[in-house]
Amino acid sequence: xxxxxxxxxxxxxxxxxxxxxxxxxxxxxxxxxxxxxxxxxxxxxxxxxxxxxxxxxxxxxxxxxxxxxxxxxxxxxxxxxxxxxxxxxxxxxxxxxxxxxxxxxxxxxxxxxxxxxxxxxxxxxxxxxxxxxxxxxxxxxxxxxxxxxxxxxxxxxxxxxxxxxxxxxxxxxxxxxxxxxxxx
Numbered sequence: 001x002x003x004x005x006x007x008x009x010x011x012x013x014x015x016x017x018x019x020x021x022x023x024x025x026x027x028x029x030x031x032x033x034x035x036x037x038x039x040x041x042x043x044x045x046x047x048x049x050x051x052x053x054x055x056x057x058x059x060x061x062x063x064x065x066x067x068x069x070x071x072x073x074x075x076x077x078x079x080x081x082x083x084x085x086x087x088x089x090x091x092x093x094x095x096x097x098x099x100x101x102x103x104x105x106x107x108x109x110x111x112x113x114x115x116x117x118x119x120x121x122x123x124x125x126x127x128x129x130x131x132x133x134x135x136x137x138x139x140x141x142x143x144x145x146x147x148x149x150x151x152x153x154x155x156x157x158x159x160x161x162x163x164x165x166x167x168x169x170x171x172x173x174x175x176x177x178x179x180x181x182x183x184x
Contacts, residue, residue: 012144013085015043020103020138022048024067024074041065043084068095071107075100081137090140091119091132102136 019041028036028050038048043063054064063084068075070093078092078099092099093106105122117129121139126132134140 012141015046016085016137016141018046019043019065020141024048025069028053039067041067067103068098068100070095070100070102073106074103076103076137085137087137089133090137091126091128091135104138105136 022041024039024041025037026048028038031050031052033052036050036052038050038053040049040051040054041047041064042049042054042059043065045059045062048067049059053059065076065080065084068077075093075095078087078101081087081101087101090101092101094100105119105124108124115123118125119135119139120133121142122135124135126135134143
């Protein structure tokens with residue numbers, strides 16, 4: 001049984017590719033009423049849905065991800081996504097006091113000066129390159145597909161103590177050394 005678990009952890013979940021290809025925040029054609037944007041993703045049904053679609057009994061016990069907007073791009077809560085895939089090495093962003101990770105790379109800002117401080121795949125600048133290697137879920141998926149051996153880190157796993165430390169480091173204390181934005 002343990003060998004099966006290890007093999008399963010080294011696989012990419014089937015729904016991830018379709019999830020990354022989806023478009024969100026379009027109006028729902030089934031519910032032509034106010035606030036009907038499709039900002040949810042049902043993993044079981046492999047479909048985007050609005051809040052009214054989810055209120056039906058169809059999705060009652062399904063795995064649902066809520067999609068948010070950050071810098072005009074789709075993002076998902078880090079806490080929610082960690083239940084389904086290993087989010088280690090993906091740069092989180094703060095969005096309305098919530099840590100989120102991007103589905104696809106966010107827009108590039110400025111020229112690439114140092115490849116050591118950028119995403120391994122798309123070369124987007126990372127805010128904390130010593131902690132993270134990818135700027136989005138799609139970049140990590142591409143890296144997973146390119147991995148050279150089964151000894152490379154698994155794609156799907158349970159949150160490790162090392163990852164818990166990274167999340168704790170992002171939470172700033174009220175007092176202490178001030179946190180400043182880097183100068184670019």
